[in-house]
Amino acid sequence: MAGSGRNQDLLASLAAREESYDSEVKLQFGPMTSTYHTALKKETHPVVHGLFPSAAYALDLLDSGLPAYADRALQMLPVIAGLQDLRSDSPTYGVWPYFYEEPLDEMDSPDWNYADFIGKKLVLVLKRHHDHLHEELRQRLTEAVEAACRAIKKRDVGPGYTNIAAMGAFVTLVGGEVIGAEEFVEYGRNRLRRLLDYTMRLGTFVEFNSPCYTPITIEELHHVHTETNDPVSIDLSERLLHWAWKMTAEHYHPRTKQWAGPHSRSYSAMLRPGSFESRLLRNAAEEDAGLPLPRCPQELARYFHLEEERYFRQPIFLEEETGYQSYATTYIQQAYCLGSFSKDMMWNQRRNLIGYVDNGGKAAYVQLRVLKDGKDFSSAVFTGVQDRSEIVFGINMALDYGDWHPVLDPIHGVFEAEDLRIRIEIGGHTGGVELRAGPERELGFDAAAVIGEQTVRVTCLSAVSDLGVPRVALTLSEHDGTLGIDYVIYEGQRKRFNIHEWKQAAWVFLFTMSARTEELRAGGEHTTNEDVLNAWCEKRGRRMGISIPVKPGRIAELYRNNIVMLMDEEEVSP
Template identity: 35%
Template structure:
């Protein structure tokens, strides 16, 4: 019934002329040059649809899948002399050579679908088109070789796991000892890495941890012996990472998030919500926007380990999670403070990229969860070259924003044209409240003024921005409200569009203090927070705890050295559960 419902929805997207699904172009499209409100034909989603067609067991659907798979095979780069050997374009509408940056992850994502098709439907395909069955085996071999050639490190968590599954399962399907041996060795490297660092490099990432669980569940279904035992350990670790960050009162996955596609679970991308609901079952309910049913996970036995289910039912949680993450892309220490009235997530060093949440809090609201996060925006876009430094002074976050001089503004690696420069007509640090706060926000506040904000049904936020600079411009603190959010903005620049040279001793930073309390009587007194400026640095301090932030842009590697270390970051924390 579930698969049939999902297929009925996807059938409406099928384009017989292209023999592929037809969907609207996503806004988060770093790898493509395609732009605008247009429809495209995605290779990955179409491959997932073909698997669902075959799973249906209906003859006419299987017959539809055949030309779709043929088109998929034909669009793969099969020339070993090419850098893009073994991968696919994002869209049939845009060949690999025309993309802004080909995505090597497609060997892994589509490779998984090929493994599933050949494992579950080899007999059907042979009966329908024996040449296609042979072509699919060849295509899988090309994808495996691309994965081996790329050889991502265990730090690339979800792709490291996915490629491991493809090469082990693919090596067995192809009866290729070389591919199988590579995959089994990679699984062991992945286990050693996670045991050494006590976690995954892409830490606490709603979308990516869910992908990891899906691929690890495939391993539990398909592997045996020592491979199965190793996969089980990784699987249970991934579920534990979710469980200890779960905030039952708000129904949200607490931060900080290394990678996240939306502030609230269930907004926009919902596949990770599907994984949670299937894995935890009746113990969890997530408010989500209406979405089409998915056919992606119907054949997977997703299941959270029973000993972790208590985290998803605890109505009065009270614990801290502290994770040291020197192996992350941006080395950091992450603190998650779970209380009945709120959940605070903060990283000692984070980035303001649109897919990162280095400082975010959740609380139960009158009609669902509310959230509070910090963003650095330029012309409404999240600034990927922006950096967050933070230290905890008791329950107060001392934080600063600064810039990296050697990464792109929109994307650290894929936006190289903007390295060291920022072209914008509006630059601001935003304290964003998703959902309308009780009593609203003050229309404006002076720099240094303390603002108290009701947060959810009972919690309160105290915020004080003590210092900020962006070139010679005078910062202005203003508030704004829309139907879905309220914000207190430190406007760093607003005027004619211009290019700012961040490498030319250009001041670009802000300092602020933030504290959460479960009741108004517990609101922090931030009046004693002090700040000062030194040569090249600005400092914020409270109760003998001080944080220094570069006032001008520095290389990312140097910022990692200057950011607070694990021993400096947290001065008091409850034990990790």
């Protein structure tokens, strides 16, 4: 029965993608959504033929077992294979472009991960459907898999790039078995071993608690576990799967059905309905064995129904490698969850401070953002310390980072803007959410947001900036319906800013989320002799705090010099 259910799901998925198949190009098409790597713009290419969706579609067509679908897949596969770079002297040998419309040489920066993403689909085509491929196509796909394996081996991604480390291990290990290349089998096995050893040393994945990439890691390790014939790799993948599922299960918030923060990588503040990650969590929470998804280990399944209070902190780096440490702190209770990192950049894929709240039976989110002209500004640097529902955090500025992307979009400390602000954003289900400013000042807070039975409060403890004291504003976005408690740093005519010329640019805050206000003492002050901005919060005689340089600096220096004092341990982090 379970197999029948899986096949029905697959057929329904194929039917939904029918209208997106281009019978002339023999690829799937869809709206342009990519922002990284490609030089194509949505204005000139609103619709594109994507190679990864096409490779996934071709495999699903073959997996359906229907002759008509198989015929379509056999027409698509030569087109997909033909777009791979097979120039032996090319630096992108073995890699595919994103789109049919854009050759590799015309991309802004080719994405080497596509050797992994498309390679894994072709490995499964060869493994599962070898007998259905005519000889010429079989040889062409064998050549494609070999080239992808060589690209993956040459690039040799380390265990810090968690999901690609796992995916590349699958492509080389199982791909090597399928095409009869022992060098790739050995490489894939060793790559899994490296990933496990590194994870055990750190105590978690470097790609920490990512709602979009942890499920990919689970999927790839599951594929290794079910597809390889190598007993050593089966054992390694099983142990890694337990690590991945443990992190996932511990961060599930049953009441809101959201993935508690903080998140190292995420593409949206909330889980997207119908996405792989949403279905994976629903499958674990409902214990629905009929869904064709990897299963959560039974001993971890209880977390998907556990509404007891839990609070935990995890170091996420090997300090001897980075020269500093960052902690991930998560607080989960029945009605809400709240998570934060202690040090990171304000990239649009980071969730350095994020919470989820039960708002009348639906989920609302609360997220910290630093916005330049309405977009997340990755040159802003976050430092924070959390004790359950309270967070003291600060923002200062990096001289050598990017705009909307830290690396692909460098600004070298110089940018133009007409708006710069720090925002506490409330989104998701915002029905009934009430923003307050004036009355909350009497409690020592600048503003508050009442969400369901919880109240978010925030206040600026101190600000030291060449741009003056930020102005508090309550905002409503007509575009996406989000609300904001904003600290406006600059608003006016578009002008050029040079961070290198700034003598001071640092802001520190207190953030709380709870049904009722606890008795807290908090403050912030500028220590001029050290030129740092200090902020602290004291609760029941225990204190936590941060200390951040007021002058902009290079990102590595800020990560080392932004200091955190944890409340429970009462010690200063390196």
